[in-house]
Amino acid sequence: MVNNKLKLWLPLIFSIVMIGGMFLGYKMKEKMPVTARFFSAERKGTVQEVLDLISKRYVDPIQTDTLADAAIEEMLSHLDPHSIFIPSSDLQQVNEDLAGKFEGIGIEFNIFNDTIHVLSVLKGSPSEDAGLHPGDKFLKIGDSTVAGNNTDSDEVKQLLRGLHGSKVQVTLLRGREIKQFTITRGIIPLYSLDAGYMIAPATGYIRLNKFSETTYEEFMEAMQKLKENGVEKLILDLRGNGGGILQESVEIADEFLDGNKLIVYTQGDHVKKQEFRARREGIFEKGKLIVLIDEGSASASEVLTGALQDWDRAEVIGRRSFGKGLVQEQYNLNDGSALRLTIARYYTPLGRSIQKPYDKGIESYNEELYDRYHNGALINADSNKMATGEPYHTPKGKLVYGGGGITPDVFVAMDTTGISNKVAQLYTKNTIGNFVYRYYVDHIDHFKLFANPADFEKGFDIRHGGQVWNAFAAFALHDSIKINTMPAADTQFIIRRLKSLFARQQWRNEGFYEVNNAKDPMVIKALEELNEQ
Structure with a gap:
């Protein structure tokens, strides 16, 4: 079971390490005694000669840029795991993450049933200034209809992002009311x-x-x-x-x-x-x-x-x-x-x-x-x-x-609790995330009664058999997952996760960690060690 959990999270761990780790030393060229050297263009290398011949003489049409990228990646594979080639199509997003900011409107969204839902609105962002709310559903972005036509997340990002100071008009569905907003794009922080x-x-x-x-x-x-x-x-x-x-x-x-x-x-x-x-x-x-x-x-x-x-x-x-x-x-x-x-x-x-x-x-x-x-x-x-x-x-x-x-x-x-196949299904089908968002939007007035994450941790109850748990059990059945038959350890794991994610909806990442840390084994151990020192 632990192996299944590791397989579930390993691709994410490696993507984080590769994206983060490959930047070690970046922005420090002026402090390093090494400079880029550009090779003379007078004489072509063998790789370029081969690509030129393929481009001019190959029997079928072919994208030589794709071949060149593959050749570079193969070359780097013989060096070390962290020397990598970044295609131009990926470079902007990679550099934005490193810079800790991008130009956009400041929302978090997800796509449910071919509809783009606003999960949260960043505090102080252009979207908050314009009046967007969690639970809003996008119908149009600019002149592009984005509801019910298989628009994917990359397309949504391209439509919403743009130069600082530029404007984008959006048409949203809030409840049963159609609303239009004009949002002036700004600098959106990517907090570390x-x-x-x-x-x-x-x-x-x-x-x-x-x-x-x-x-x-x-x-x-x-x-x-x-x-x-x-x-x-x-x-x-x-x-x-x-x-x-x-x-x-x-x-x-x-x-x-x-x-x-x-x-x-x-x-x-x-x-x-x-x-x-x-x-x-x-x-x-x-x-x-x-x-x-x-x-x-x-x-x-x-x-x-x-x-x-x-x-x-x-x-x-x-x-x-x-x-x-x-x-x-x-x-x-x-x-x-x-x-x-x-x-x-x-x-x-x-x-x-x-x-x-x-x-x-x-x-x-x-x-x-x-x-x-x-x-x-x-x-x-x-x-x-x-x-x-x-x-x-x-x-x-x-x-x-x-x-x-x-x-x-x-x-x-x-932590090996909550690692059964049934729990894994809740993650792979995104049952937990979908439920948290929908329940939060439907009960947002109740969540706003809590002043801070500490009050929420003490006062919000998701016990087995309670209202929230029963609503989640009914929701999970739509994904053919019966959670009321789970072992007690798995149930406690899911309760903790639900509570932390609700806190994230209300107070972003700080809310998530403040609630989750209350029962995090490593944090608990750290507090014990500090008290003994």
Whole structure:
């Protein structure tokens, strides 16, 4: 059953790691002793000669651009898992995620029964200013009819996004009333900080989902608020954080480390050793600190965690991190595509290389998380360190490992509750998400009675046999799923998930994590450790 759960989430973990991790080192060209070199166009290479011959002489019509992309991807497959080619069609979205913003109208939507529904409206966004509400249904965007004609999500994004200051007219169905709105597009943030709040007396919690251009700024804003509330202890949650911009993680590490301490250094055959050190007084150099990681924590997350662990600054709790210790640099190509090429490795202050082996090929590399399950690394603490990892000792004598991710100081096994095939069906059919949205829209006045996530956690009840649970059971039957026959552990898992997702509808990601953390085993363990320190 655990294997089924891992298979369900593994593609998402790898996509996060690949998208986030491939940016490690990006935006740092001016600090790296390496520059792009452009080859002479006077003499064609063999690959270009072959493509030219195919284009001019091949028996059937063929798209040579597609062939060229495939040739580049095959070439890169013989290097390392994180040197990648980004087609021009994908580059904008990739760069938007890295920049932490895009130009659009500021809604979250989903498509149910060939109809585009507004799931939520970002606070302060152009859509909120125009008057859009959760539950609105799109009929037209501009001159394009989008209801009932198989419009997919990519088409919707293309229609809604546009230059800052440009306008888009939309026709919506609200209840039984048709409404028209003109929305002036704006800059929409893609937040990297999911939550920042006081989780217990004198104890703060911050969760980062990536390291984009705005991450350090978001982190500092959250820390200032926590300081105003008297924070003395902090939980920094990096679970599932696939990385991003190296400099952002370095800046955050500097806020925890004193003096001139080394944070990380990078080095490659064509890149001289470059050190990154603490250089200023940090906002939280003295308080108790715990970092949470798991198998989805990669790249810049491992830089930050490794520095704090090597200097005995933080206790690391969770499971061994992904093991991505390669630095990429972007080279923009003439056709609008880009190459992310690995140019160096990064090393923690003790000299640990966190990159896991990839000498058996990319397929084996991608299956490594499956291997962790089969070897017991996600379940058993004794199997959690990298078997071939070289041991190191911190200044206080703590044993740490290199060679395949960051090994936590305190192990917390994967939560294996709620992993039956029936629960998996609820996810694959999106039964849970569909129900939460529809129930929330139908009962929005009741949800707005709760002032904040803490009140919601205490006062909103989804017990088995209660009104909400019975409504969900009836809804699940439409997807041929009988939830009232589930084991008690699965039932409790679904109740917790429903409650957290309702909180997300009301207060976005911060609401989700504040409610979910109340029963999160790793967060509970972190609070126990902080109380014992």
